[in-house]
Amino acid sequence: MDGIEIVDLKKSYPLENGVLTVFSGLNLSLRSGAITVVLGKSGCGKTTLLRLVGGLEVPDAGEIRFHDARKTAFVFQEPRLMPWLNVRDNIQFGLRRGEIDPDMTRRIIATVGLTGFETALPSQLSGGMRQRVALARALVCRPSFIMMDEPFAALDHFTRESMQNELLRVREATDASILFVTHSIDEALTLADRIVLLAGGACAASFEIDMPHPRDLTCDELIRTRRDIMAALSAPN
Amino acid sequence: MKLRKRILPALAGVGAVLLAWQLVCSTGVVNAYVLPSPGRVWQTFLKMTASGELFTGIFVSFCRVLKGFFIAFALAFALASLRILVPGSEPYYEYIVQFFRNVPPIAMIPLLILWCGIGETTKTVIIVLASFFPMYLSIVKGFTGCDPRLLEVARSFDYSRGRAFLKVVLPSAVADILVGMRTSLGYSWRAIIGAEMVAASTGLGHMILFAQQMSRTDKVIVGILAIGVVGRTTDWALGIVIRRFAGGTAQNGWN
Numbered sequence: 001m002d003g004i005e006i007v008d009l010k011k012s013y014p015l016e017n018g019v020l021t022v023f024s025g026l027n028l029s030l031r032s033g034a035i036t037v038v039l040g041k042s043g044c045g046k047t048t049l050l051r052l053v054g055g056l057e058v059p060d061a062g063e064i065r066f067h068d069a070r071k072t073a074f075v076f077q078e079p080r081l082m083p084w085l086n087v088r089d090n091i092q093f094g095l096r097r098g099e100i101d102p103d104m105t106r107r108i109i110a111t112v113g114l115t116g117f118e119t120a121l122p123s124q125l126s127g128g129m130r131q132r133v134a135l136a137r138a139l140v141c142r143p144s145f146i147m148m149d150e151p152f153a154a155l156d157h158f159t160r161e162s163m164q165n166e167l168l169r170v171r172e173a174t175d176a177s178i179l180f181v182t183h184s185i186d187e188a189l190t191l192a193d194r195i196v197l198l199a200g201g202a203c204a205a206s207f208e209i210d211m212p213h214p215r216d217l218t219c220d221e222l223i224r225t226r227r228d229i230m231a232a233l234s235a236p237n
Numbered sequence: 238m239k240l241r242k243r244i245l246p247a248l249a250g251v252g253a254v255l256l257a258w259q260l261v262c263s264t265g266v267v268n269a270y271v272l273p274s275p276g277r278v279w280q281t282f283l284k285m286t287a288s289g290e291l292f293t294g295i296f297v298s299f300c301r302v303l304k305g306f307f308i309a310f311a312l313a314f315a316l317a318s319l320r321i322l323v324p325g326s327e328p329y330y331e332y333i334v335q336f337f338r339n340v341p342p343i344a345m346i347p348l349l350i351l352w353c354g355i356g357e358t359t360k361t362v363i364i365v366l367a368s369f370f371p372m373y374l375s376i377v378k379g380f381t382g383c384d385p386r387l388l389e390v391a392r393s394f395d396y397s398r399g400r401a402f403l404k405v406v407l408p409s410a411v412a413d414i415l416v417g418m419r420t421s422l423g424y425s426w427r428a429i430i431g432a433e434m435v436a437a438s439t440g441l442g443h444m445i446l447f448a449q450q451m452s453r454t455d456k457v458i459v460g461i462l463a464i465g466v467v468g469r470t471t472d473w474a475l476g477i478v479i480r481r482f483a484g485g486t487a488q489n490g491w492n
Contacts, residue, residue, distance in 0.1 A: 055392075056392060056393065073393070073394075074393035076386070076389075076390070078386070080387060080389070080390045082390075082405065082408065082409075083409075084408045084409070084411070093390070093394065094394035141394070
């Protein structure tokens, strides 16, 4: 067994008048080296799942087992850059002093297309550039597992497309496992090796997509998968 | 551009005040003892400068302010940091701090003279009491106001509590810390003059009080002007240091 295994995960939040149960026993395994995309309606627990796996929240019960060496990185929905650090220092934020490799940093900066902006402050960058810095900050740590919470949601169509290609290139180069949360079915179909649908606090359906990248979203197979996903999402919980 | 937008209007403002002052004196509306003319004050200033009396006073007060100010900064920083680094420690000292915040330092003078005499310790303690609270409150505000989303980034990279404090909390609080330091420096100057008027034989406060007792209103005015100029100069010098370390960002609340 490799990858990550989520066993009987339970999580709920106390509300003023009652309890909001997000997961009441979620079971899921994430294959090593694959891009697993979590899809679901708003409020179904996509972000909570990511935060639980990333250790940013503690589950009420259940277990998250990491079977590989665990070097993780998180890309949030917003860039969350340190406003006082320039691009280079922001990218190296996750590294310890001894881990900083200037060549590696330069390469990553080039990969995300920010060469020439090394000394710029986040306030001097566009939204897309900031998100690319956030992606580079995760990649420079050479993680074996990357968690991404709707990282391209705020980007325009073209930037989003180039970032998706970037992510696929990185995956090819590093063989990292990626857990990607989105509410965009097209994004899921573009990126995923496996799509997991969350509904009612559990895994409602899962779709394997064994197709090479780049993908044509208008091909029969993906149109069929898209229809199945839409049907599963529209089904009452 | 800066000359036309900032310096000329400032000079015009000062010039208008001097002109009004001179007019009041020339018309004889006010007795020369109550309000000496600008020329007379200028002559006194030159004499006091030549004799070294003015600079000795400034130097003594300045050293006291610096000493008290930095002790207060160290204390404020340590207590505010403790609150962040040891969660749950705050209630142990917060009520005591808030109690003393509401006690004017000048009210402590009789007790301080009794305990510490009229030496330097009393004056240092008064400056510490006056400048500690604005700095403490600003530093606490800076530390507790740190964006939790940035702290989450640090957590996602396995930062320890101490490392997150140094790399995220502290830099994000710089603007608040500096604004607190600026406010406190002004408070320190106010406090030292008060303290020197009550319990001192040197310094600007003592110089002003002594001049009043000798009916030398011109010397009193020179002393007041000196306090204003020295206070503004230290404020300006702190501004340079801040621009150097805070990167001159518009968001640092320092203008």
